[in-house]
Structure formats: C-alpha cells, structure tokens
Amino acid sequence: MRTDADSMVSVIVPIYNAEQYLVECLESILAQSHRALEVLCINDGSTDGSPDILERFAARDERIHVISKENGGYGAACNLGIDKARGEWISIVEPDDWIEPDMYADMLAFASRFDEQIDIVKTPWFNVQDWDDPEKQYSTESPLARRIKTSTHPFVLADEPILITLHPSIWSALYRRGFLNECSIRFPEYSGAGWADNPFLVETFCQAKAIIYLDQPYYQYRADLPGSTLNHGSVEAIRRPFDRWCDMTDIMERLAVTDGGIWDAHYMRAFAYAEGAIHDDGWDNPVVQEGMKRMFSRMDAQRVFACPAISPRRRELFAKVMDLPIEDFKTPNRTRYLLGEAWGLFRSEGIGGIIGRLRTGRERRKEMTDE
Numbered sequence: 001m002r003t004d005a006d007s008m009v010s011v012i013v014p015i016y017n018a019e020q021y022l023v024e025c026l027e028s029i030l031a032q033s034h035r036a037l038e039v040l041c042i043n044d045g046s047t048d049g050s051p052d053i054l055e056r057f058a059a060r061d062e063r064i065h066v067i068s069k070e071n072g073g074y075g076a077a078c079n080l081g082i083d084k085a086r087g088e089w090i091s092i093v094e095p096d097d098w099i100e101p102d103m104y105a106d107m108l109a110f111a112s113r114f115d116e117q118i119d120i121v122k123t124p125w126f127n128v129q130d131w132d133d134p135e136k137q138y139s140t141e142s143p144l145a146r147r148i149k150t151s152t153h154p155f156v157l158a159d160e161p162i163l164i165t166l167h168p169s170i171w172s173a174l175y176r177r178g179f180l181n182e183c184s185i186r187f188p189e190y191s192g193a194g195w196a197d198n199p200f201l202v203e204t205f206c207q208a209k210a211i212i213y214l215d216q217p218y219y220q221y222r223a224d225l226p227g228s229t230l231n232h233g234s235v236e237a238i239r240r241p242f243d244r245w246c247d248m249t250d251i252m253e254r255l256a257v258t259d260g261g262i263w264d265a266h267y268m269r270a271f272a273y274a275e276g277a278i279h280d281d282g283w284d285n286p287v288v289q290e291g292m293k294r295m296f297s298r299m300d301a302q303r304v305f306a307c308p309a310i311s312p313r314r315r316e317l318f319a320k321v322m323d324l325p326i327e328d329f330k331t332p333n334r335t336r337y338l339l340g341e342a343w344g345l346f347r348s349e350g351i352g353g354i355i356g357r358l359r360t361g362r363e364r365r366k367e368m369t370d371e
Contacts, residue, residue: 004111004118007088008036009104010177012081014074015041018095019049021222026057026064028098028220034105039064040081045071050095075187075196082180089121090175096222097128097171103218107174110214116154119179119208122163125172125219141217142167154210161265163211168201172219175204183207188247198244199251206255206262238281241273242291249298263300264307270295271314274321292321 011029015022029039041054043066051068058064067080082090089108093099107121124145130136144167148160157163180186185203187196205211232238245266252266274295277288296318304310304318319326 004088005105005109006036007108008038008086009034009089009091009108009174010081010085010087011037011039011091011093012078012085013039013041013093013095014044014077014081015046015050015054015095016044016071016074016077017046017048017050019046019053021096021098022050022053024098025093025095026053028100029093030057030061030063031101032099032104033102034108036087037063037104038085038087040084041066042077042081043068044073044077045069073189073191073196074193075200076189078187078196078200079189082177082186085177088177090177090180091173092171093219094171094221098220100218100220104174106216106218107214111174111212114154114210114212116210117176118154118210118212119176120204120211121174122211122213123172123219124215124217125169125221126217127223128220129223131222139220142169142172142221144169145217146215148213148215150215151212154212156209156211157205157262158259160211160213161259161261163205163265164202164262165265165268168195168197169219169221170197170201170204171221172217179208180204195240195244199247202248202251202266206252206257232281235287238277238285238287239291241277242295245270245273245295246298260303263303264309267299267304267307268309270299271310271317274317275314289321292317296321 013025013029018025026039026041029037039061041057041064043051043054045068051066054064054066058066065084067084069077069080078092081092091104103123107123111118111121124147125142126139127142128137128139130138144162147162183203185200185207187200188194190196248266248269252262257263274292277285277291281288283289299318301318301322301324305315310318316326318324
C-alpha cells in the first residue's frame with residue numbers, strides 16, 4: 001500500500017518584493033491540514049519588507065526555511081528550492097496567491113489510492129478577480145474545472161492535451177521530486193518573472209508517465225487585472241510570449257513528441273499568444289508582426305488548416321501573417337468540437353462565462369479588423 005498521504009511536501013515560495021500579500025500567502029500554507037511540510041522561502045533579493053516578514057514567520061514556525069540570494073529571477077529561485085528540497089513532493093506557491101486548507105491533504109490522499117508511482121497530481125484552480133479592491137474581490141473557477149474527470153487511473157499528456165492549452169498553472173499541482181530529478185527537469189533561468197513557468201509546464205507534462213487529475217480547485221490565483229497588460233514598455237516584454245512558445249517548441253522537438261493532439265494543443269496556445277499580443281500592443285507593432293511570423297513559421301500549415309480546434313478566424317490570421325492564400329478552409333469535425341467546447345465552458349463557468357467569452361472574442365476580432 002502506498003504511503004503518499006503521509007509524505008512530506010516541500011513548498012517552494014519564490015519571493016521578490018511581495019510584502020503586500022506575503023503574510024496571507026504564508027498563513028495559508030501554515031494552515032494546511034497536512035502538517036508534514038517544509039516551506040522553502042526563497043528571498044530573491046527583495047528590497048521591500050519581505051525579508052522582515054520572512055524572519056518573523058521563521059521564528060514562529062520551524063517548518064519555514066528562509067534562503068536569501070541575489071536577484072536572479074523566478075526560475076533561478078524555484079530551481080534553488082528544488083535543489084534544497086527534502087520532501088517526496090514539490091509544490092510551488094507564488095507569494096501573491098494563497099491556498100485552501102485541505103489542498104495538500106486531499107491531493108496526497110488522492111495519490112495514495114493508486115498502486116502506480118505518480119509523477120504529477122494536477123487540479124484546477126480559482127481565478128481571483130478585482131483583487132485590487134477588497135470590497136469587489138471574488139473568485140471564479142478556472143476553465144479547467146469540470147473539463148477533465150477525476151482520474152480513475154493514471155494517464156499521460158496525450159490522453160488530456162488540454163493540460164497544456166490553458167493557463168500554465170504549474171502551481172495547482174504536486175510534482176514527485178524523484179520524477180523531476182530522474183528527468184533532469186528544472187526551470188529555465190530567465191531574468192525577472194520571464195514566463196519560466198511555460199517551459200516547465202511542457203517539460204513536466206511531456207515527460208510524465210503517470211499523471212492523475214483531481215477535479216477540485218484549491219489554489220487562489222490573482223488573475224491579471226483588466227488592462228494591466230496593455231502597451232508593454234519594452235521590446236523584450238512584447239517578444240516574451242513568442243520567445244516562450246518557441247522555447248516550448250524546442251523542448252517538444254528535443255523530446256521527440258509525435259502525438260498530434262499534443263501538437264494541436266501547443267498550436268492553440270500559439271494563437272492565444274498572438275491574439276493577446278495584438279490586443280496588448282497592436283497589430284501594427286513591428287515586434288508583434290515579427291514575433292507572429294517567427295512563431296507561425298515553426299508550425300505545420302497542413303496541421304493548422306486541419307485542426308478542428310483552430311477557428312476560421314485564426315486560420316485566416318495564420319495565412320495573412322505567412323502570406324498564404326486566404327481560402328475558406330474546411331476543417332473536419334469543427335461543429336462537433338465547438339459543441340464540446342460550449343458544453344465544457346457551460347459546466348465550468350455557466351451561461352455568463354459563455355457570454356463573456358463571446359464578447360471578448362468579438363472585441364479581439366474587431367481589434368484585428370480595425371487595424
């Protein structure tokens with residue numbers, strides 16, 4: 001009988017100038033009903049009051065371990081935590097988020113039901129909206145909720161490629177530390193936040209031989225505020241989504257991924273990044289144009305035009321950027337795909353979620369046609 005329910009979890013908290021929300025984050029970790037924790041607080045060169053908060057918590061609870069280093073970015077901080085970790089499982093909690101009290105107890109109890117050695121335990125999450133105003137703040141379930149059934153047996157990514165289509169929510173999961181070490185999986189060490197979670201997401205899910213999914217959200221993620229990503233102030237920031245998609249493509253090619261469903265899911269993320277860049281920085285921005293060209297050039301055009309998940313609008317965008325003839329491409333099974341997506345969205349977000357997605361889609365299409 002497996003003993004995962006009693007296992008130690010190494011909780012890695014990468015911290016850079018997070019004093020506003022750090023207390024709430026750490027309190028939620030210490031309040032876990034699963035007590036076998038070590039909390040590795042990686043102070044990544046903070047210049048605000050974060051170090052003082054960490055020292056107070058370390059004095060209060062011996063499970064808190066503060067490790068201070070020069071600023072090196074999110075990926076380097078997480079890697080140091082993984083290297084220092086002693087627990088059987090790794091969890092990553094970002095310092096401006098918080099977790100529900102039974103998160104680790106429930107996930108570990110779930111893992112203990114299976115005879116197989118599990119590599120990843122995955123759950124959906126909550127998106128915290130309007131968090132800049134406590135009186136208006138509220139949480140909604142992520143789009144992943146109710147899109148996958150709670151596992152009755154372990155699976156691999158090819159069985160549920162949607163796991164790399166949606167937000168790279170690496171923090172709503174547990175990773176077996178032995179799995180990360182056996183497969184030499186670490187974060188790329190970009191400067192700043194750097195979207196290091198994107199390559200880590202693909203690397204872990206593509207290499208995992210035993211994934212289980214528990215369809216219950218526990219992690220409270222502060223989502224981007226409306227308008228907060230508009231008009232990036234640097235070329236590097238505008239290029240970032242395109243760079244990260246290409247980095248993920250490099251990983252998939254290195255791992256010799258051949259499954260068509262995984263590649264389709266990866267392509268869907270590319271179009272989401274392209275539309276996000278157009279929305280944030282404008283269709284006419286030359287950095288956006290260059291990024292889309294570079295990203296789309298790494299795609300198989302036949303796969304783009306045949307994938308039922310890729311809408312006619314997105315195929316038209318692809319053809320326009322790649323200077324291909326714009327035709328009325330007939331995609332097999334498109335209607336069936338849309339009905340499945342609508343049903344999944346309804347179960348996850350209700351009729352209000354469907355209306356909101358339609359409204360957002362209309363706004364983004366207008367942005368692309370008005371340019």
